Amino acid sequence: GLKFEHSCDLSKLQRSLEQFEGDGEDTLLRFLDFMKEPHVHYQRSRDLALRTDFQNWYDFFNIKHIPTILKLHLHNSVHTRACKYFKSDYMRKAFTFQTMYMGMSPYDGLAPYNLLQYTEIAEGIWYPKGGFNKVLQCLENLAIKYGAKFNYNSDIEEIVVDDKGVAKGIKLGNGDVVNSDTVICNADLVYAYNNLLPKTKYAKKLGKEKLTSSSIPFYWSMKQIVPQLKIHNIFLSEQFKASFDQIFEDHMLPDEPSFYV
Structure with a gap:
């Protein structure tokens, strides 16, 4: 090509x-x-x-x-x-x-x-040395240095709110409640409103909004160097517009997608 x-x-x-x-x-x-x-x-x-x-x-x-x-x-x-x-x-x-x-x-x-x-x-x-996971490791180390505690492998069942709608803590999957002054939620917005917070008309409306598409990543390790590939490679579909129409109008995987390596 x-x-x-x-x-x-x-x-x-x-x-x-x-x-x-x-x-x-x-x-x-x-x-x-x-x-x-x-x-x-x-x-x-x-x-x-x-x-x-x-x-x-x-x-x-x-x-x-x-x-x-x-x-x-x-x-x-x-x-x-x-x-x-x-x-x-x-x-x-x-x-x-x-x-x-x-x-x-x-x-x-x-x-x-x-x-x-x-x-x-x-x-x-720009890419961080050691990969993007290195950024998380550094944030974790920095947080621990200043007294933060991490509770891993714990399901969050709901965000606990008071009568005024202010978040006051979280309820874990095992039933324990962790109270806090501030709650930071990094889950998908629509998921959080419909699954973690009390049901509201706004949450239901939000679930019907037109959202952008996510990507499908594959992590493959190679046994050898592929000389034809550079650090960043984009493969563009011959059916460029048709591939987008299939994704965004027909809501299906394109016959010939564009992809990044």
Whole structure:
């Protein structure tokens, strides 16, 4: 199949792009123009969504946010914006599949989500030494250092709340109740509302909401090095759009999925 190799070296990147987008300076310039857009999406989304405290839902519709919202291209999909900058279908795939990280189709995901491409390319992909499990080990060690205690292999039956709806502790599977000043729940939101907290109309409504898809990971060990593979490898389906339609519209496994190695 076709192969595209990304590089931080602009001269190498241009040669890779030209295989699909045609020769000439215009190819690299269009790519750089493409990168400018998600850069704006990244900055504006960060400032609007992460660094702004919305006390009420209507705070979002403050007139001062209008210039920012207009620059986010909320009326377009990730794929639609990519079509503006790339001529070849292959490059459009290569720079839109990242919506899969969020469990969305690039044909449905709103344009601001192309900030994923920007952060991946501009800031790189970072991995902790020792793997992600090392992060958990370090957090555990740090917590124990400051007096925290861990109760492993204990089922949580419910989060105990008082008459005012304030969480006061947890009830374990064996019936024991652990009281606390603060309860932090890291379970899936819909699961927590419907299985750990008292039943409410909101919890029932939440269970009917349209949710993003999760991934299916496989952890395989290899007996030998595969020289054809780099550290990060994306295999894109020839039936790219059809594969997303099967997942998000037909709710079935695609005949030819895209996948990451």
